Structures are given as C-alpha cells and as structure tokens.
Amino acid sequence: MPRAVLCRALGPPEGLSLEELPPAPLGPGEARVRLAACGVNFPDTLIIRGLYQHRPELPFIPGVESAGTITELAPDVGSWRVGDRVITRQRTGGYAEEIVLPAKALVALPAGFGFAEGASFLVASLTAYHALVQRASLAAGETLLVHGAAGGVGLAAVELGKLLGARILATASSAAKLAVARQRGADELIDYTKEDFVEAVRSRTGGAGADVIFDPVGGEVLAQSLRAVAWGGRILIVGFAGGAIPELAANRILLRSCSVIGVRAGEAARKEPERARAAMTALMALAEAGHLRPHIAATLPLARFAEAMRLLMERQAIGRVVLLPGG
Ligand SMILES: NC(=O)c1ccc[n+]([C@@H]2O[C@H](COP(=O)([O-])OP(=O)(O)OC[C@H]3O[C@@H](n4cnc5c(N)ncnc54)[C@H](OP(=O)(O)O)[C@@H]3O)[C@@H](O)[C@H]2O)c1
Numbered sequence: 514m515p516r517a518v519l520c521r522a523l524g525p526p527e528g529l530s531l532e533e534l535p536p537a538p539l540g541p542g543e544a545r546v547r548l549a550a551c552g553v554n555f556p557d558t559l560i561i562r563g564l565y566q567h568r569p570e571l572p573f574i575p576g577v578e579s580a581g582t583i584t585e586l587a588p589d590v591g592s593w594r595v596g597d598r599v600i601t602r603q604r605t606g607g608y609a610e611e612i613v614l615p616a617k618a619l620v621a622l623p624a625g626f627g628f629a630e631g632a633s634f635l636v637a638s639l640t641a642y643h644a645l646v647q648r649a650s651l652a653a654g655e656t657l658l659v660h661g662a663a664g665g666v667g668l669a670a671v672e673l674g675k676l677l678g679a680r681i682l683a684t685a686s687s688a689a690k691l692a693v694a695r696q697r698g699a700d701e702l703i704d705y706t707k708e709d710f711v712e713a714v715r716s717r718t719g720g721a722g723a724d725v726i727f728d729p730v731g732g733e734v735l736a737q738s739l740r741a742v743a744w745g746g747r748i749l750i751v752g753f754a755g756g757a758i759p760e761l762a763a764n765r766i767l768l769r770s771c772s773v774i775g776v777r778a779g780e781a782a783r784k785e786p787e788r789a790r791a792a793m794t795a796l797m798a799l800a801e802a803g804h805l806r807p808h809i810a811a812t813l814p815l816a817r818f819a820e821a822m823r824l825l826m827e828r829q830a831i832g833r834v835v836l837l838p839g840g
Contacts, residue, residue, distance in 0.1 A: 516838070517609035518818045521572040523563040526819035526826075529575075537613040544593060544616040545585035550812075551607045551836040552578045552633035553821045554665060555729075555754050560605075561822075569605050576607020580622060580631030590616040598622040600631045607632075608818055610838040620793070623800035633807040633833035634800065635793075637669035640751065640778040641727070642792045645673055647781075648774050649725045649747040653678025658714055658723035658741060661730045661754060662699060663690030665807070665833045670727045671697045672805055682723060684710050684734075686828060693808060693831050705734065714741040722746060722769075732757035739765040746771045808832030814840045 514533040522528060539545055557575045559565035583597045593599070593616055600620040606612050622631045645651040657674040661667040662683035674681050675698030683699035685691045691702040703713040714723055722743035728735050731753030738748050739762055748771060766773060782789035799805045810831045813821050815838040824830045 515610040516815065517574045517606075518576070518815065519572050520561045520575055523561065523571070526558070526561060526822040529561060529818060531816050531818070534609075536611065539585055539587050539613055541587050541589050542615050542617070543587050543613050544583050544590060544599075544619060545611060545613050546579075546581045546599060546601055546619070547584045547611050548579045548581035548601070548607070548609060548632075548838050549628035550580045550632035551576050551609070551815070551838065552636065552665075553818075553825060553830075553834040553836060554578070554636050555752065555825050557608075558822050558826050567604060573605045574607070574609050575605060576609065577604060578602050578632055578634075578636050579607040579609075579612065580628040581611075583619075584611070586616065592616060593619060598628070598631075600635060602635055608815065608836060610815070620797070623797060625803060626800065626806070629809050629812055629835040629837070630807050633665065633809065633835055634805075635796070636778075637665045637807065637833070638673065638796050638800075638805060639782070639789075639792055640666050640776065641669040641673045642796055643778040643781055643788075644727060644749045644751055644774075644776040645670060645677060645725070646795075647788055647792065648776055649749055651677050651679055651725050654680075655724035656680050656682060656718055656721075656743070658682045658684070658726045658738075659694075659699070660684045660705075660726070660728045660734050660738070662694040663831045664729060664754065665830075666729045666751060667727070668694065668697055668808055668832055669805075671699050673799075674698070674727075676799065676804055679725070682714055682717060690831050697808065710734075711737050711741045718743070725749065727751060730755045732759055735759050736761060739769070739771070742769055742771045744769055744771075748773045749776050750774065751776045810834055812837050814838075 683694040
C-alpha cells in the first residue's frame with residue numbers, strides 16, 4: 514500500500530506520521546500519479562500547526578506541489594498518457610508516494626527538469642511572477658530589493674526580476690545564502706543580520722531607495738522597508754516567514770507616495786484563472802528555454818519529512834528542500 518505523511522493533530526512536524534493508506538479510488542476526470550519528489554514549502558510548516566489561512570480538516574496530508582509519473586487515468590481523460598512525467602499541484606496531499614487528482618490540474622514536467630526541480634518550481638515561480646509582473650508591474654531598469662533572497666520564493670524573485678531587466682539588491686542572513694543569490698542574478702548583496710539594510714539600500718541607490726521591494730519575511734524587515742523604498746515605489750507583502758506581522762507607519766507610506774501591495778498567488782489563481790494561465794504559460798516557456806530553474810538545497814527520503822520541515826523553520830535551507838518518496 515502507498516505511504517503518506519499524515520497530520521492527525523495540529524502541532525510540530527515531529528507529530529506527523531508516515532503511514533500506509535489504501536489506494537484512493539480513481540473518479541471521472543482523474544489521474545493517479547506515482548510521486549518521485551515532493552517540494553517542501555514554508556506554508557507546509559504553518560498548515561500543520563494551524564497557522565495558515567487554509568485550515569483543512571484533520572487528518573490531512575501536507576504538501577502543495579510534487580512531481581512524478583502518471584500510472585492510471587480515468588477512461589474520460591484524453592489529454593494525458595500513462596507514463597507521462599508531470600508536476601502536480603494541490604492544496605494538500607503532496608507528501609506521499611502517490612496521489613489521485615483531477616487530470617486538468619497536472620502540468621507537464623519542463624524539458625531538462627528532474628522530478629526534484631519539477632516539485633519545487635511552480636509555487637515559488639508563480640508567486641514571484643504574480644507579485645513582480647501582475648501586482649507591481651516591475652519594469653526593466655528599475656531597482657528590485659528582494660528580502661530572504663535565498664529562500665524558495667525569494668530566489669525565484671531574484672531570477673525572475675533579473676530576467677525582467679531589473680537591478681537586484683538581495684538581503685539574506687549569511688554569506689553562503691548571498692552567494693547563491695549572486696549566482697542567480699543578484700547585483701548587490703546585503704547581509705541584514707550584519708548591516709542596516711536601509712542604509713545599505715540607500716547607499717547603493719544613490720539615496721533614492723528601491724523601486725520595488727519583495728518581502729516574504731515580514732516583521733521588522735517589512736516595517737523598515739518603508740524607509741528603503743523609493744518615491745512612488747511598491748512594497749510587495751508576500752509572507753511572514755520571520756513570524757511577526759508588523760503595524761506599518763501610514764505616515765511613511767504618505768511621505769514616499771508609495772504603494773503597499775498584498776500578494777496571494779494561490780487565491781488570485783482561483784479568483785482570476787485567465788491571469789493565472791498567462792503566468793503559467795510565461796513561466797513554462799522560461800523553464801523550457803532554461804532561463805528558470807529551482808535551486809535544490811537538499812533532498813531527503815520521505816521518511817525524513819520532519820527534518821526537511823525543520824530546515825525551513827530553522828532558517829537553514831538555501832533554495833528548496835525536496836522529499837523523495839522513492840528513498
Ligand atoms: N503570498 C503568496 O502567494 C505566497 C506563496 C508562497 C509562499 N508564501 C510565503 O512566502 C514566505 C517564504 O516561503 P518559502 O517557501 O520561500 O520559505 P523559505 O524557503 O523557508 O524562505 C523563507 C526565508 O525567510 C527568511 N527568514 C527570516 N526569518 C525567518 C525565520 N524566523 N524562519 C524562517 N525563515 C526566516 C529566511 O531567509 P534569511 O535567513 O536569509 O533571512 C528564509 O530563506 C512564507 O512566509 C510563505 O508563507 C507566500
């Protein structure tokens with residue numbers, strides 16, 4: 514019987530269990546996929562503790578993106594073949610050896626991508642695309658400050674921002690993290706645990722500040738970003754990986770005539786499917802052309818799910834961490 518990681522009670526990753534489950538029945542329009550890789554995302558570490566906006570009923574299997582091979586198709590599915598290599602996206606169910614889901618939710622694995630890359634590509638890149646292109650209209654020649662630039666979403670924003678022609682300022686908490694951000698296109702590196710990033714941004718932009726700020730970290734990093742944004746700039750609120758949700762100084766927003774913009778890529782895709790399709794088409798073309806590729810920090814067997822989640826919770830991951838159900 515296929516195994517999956519089950520969350521039976523809300524709490525830390527160590528409270529989850531790897532269990533055998535009877536194979537799910539295949540309904541009309543559905544596909545069964547044998548998973549080879551499951552991407553670990555920060556929201557996985559929140560959803561198991563009841564700290565995420567989406568709260569599924571217990572028990573549930575965490576994991577919003579995976580990749581593998583189609584092993585079975587409902588008779589009414591004509592668009593795929595058994596043996597096709599695909600990326601799966603779902604609200605829950607990814608940390609498993611197999612998954613059953615609507616065939617229309619599958620995405621072909623881009624040429625040149627392994628399963629680990631496929632399982633860690635779409636959440637980060639769709640978030641970065643939605644934020645930078647669809648919410649902030651980032652233009653070539655603008656300055657983009659990316660916080661937490663070596664995290665999964667942060668690194669995607671660095672790569673995509675560079676492709677869009679921006680000058681990238683990257684913050685992160687170590688030299689090793691900043692080195693990866695540099696490899697992926699960052700022009701200026703700022704260790705915000707060692708220097709005041711506001712001063713660093715000002716000095717590297719001739720005092721002007723950054724045109725666009727991409728912030729998946731929150732807390733003081735977000736609060737202080739109001740002092741690092743340019744006149745008429747845009748601050749993208751992407752997440753609160755640092756844990757704290759700050760109050761923002763409305764006077765600074767007024768004084769800089771800047772915009773503070775909320776980003777919810779998943780919900781936007783449900784509310785505005787046309788725009789989501791446009792984003793997907795653009796990203797798949799960039800991936801196929803070899804312009805975008807996730808950086809995999811670590812791969813671990815599925816049984817080490819708690820360790821994998823801890824890498825993110827303890828700020829150790831550089832790029833993406835991936836679970837391998839095959840061992
Ligand atoms: N809005 C959306 O549509 C959307 C979609 C996906 C994800 N998100 C959010 O985006 C954020 C990043 O997700 P991710 O999967 O990219 O996570 P990740 O890979 O773990 O990256 C998060 C980064 O945040 C920084 N950080 C600062 N303080 C931290 C702390 N106390 N604990 C952990 N990390 C800390 C770390 O960089 P340094 O060590 O360099 O500071 C880390 O690299 C999360 O808040 C997630 O919920 C939002």
